[in-house]
Amino acid sequence: MVRPRTGRARRREPPGDRHPRPGRATGSPTASGPGTPLVADDLRPPAVEALDRVIAEASELAELWDETPDGPKWRRNISRIRAVLAPGPAPQENPLFDL
Structure with a gap:
């Protein structure tokens, strides 16, 4: 008698996958806000x-x-991705000069 599998299959990592490979990220990952990869x-x-x-x-x-026709939308998406990767400087609490 063959019994059906129940539950979720566990994902197994390949042996030796604990060390970074060439081209893999080696720095600590950071996010710029909620929902940001x-x-x-x-x-x-x-x-x-x-x-x-x-x-x-x-x-x-x-x-x-x-x-x-989607060119402007494509450029906006690229700009949004860029803003996540390289956010502008944080605003200063006490500006050096009053304008």
């Missing part, structure tokens, strides 16, 4: 550089997206 600190700068190249004026990818 964790991204290792050492991967943020290269990711921002890649996004900057993708939306640069000389980018063929950006040129192709700009020719579609």
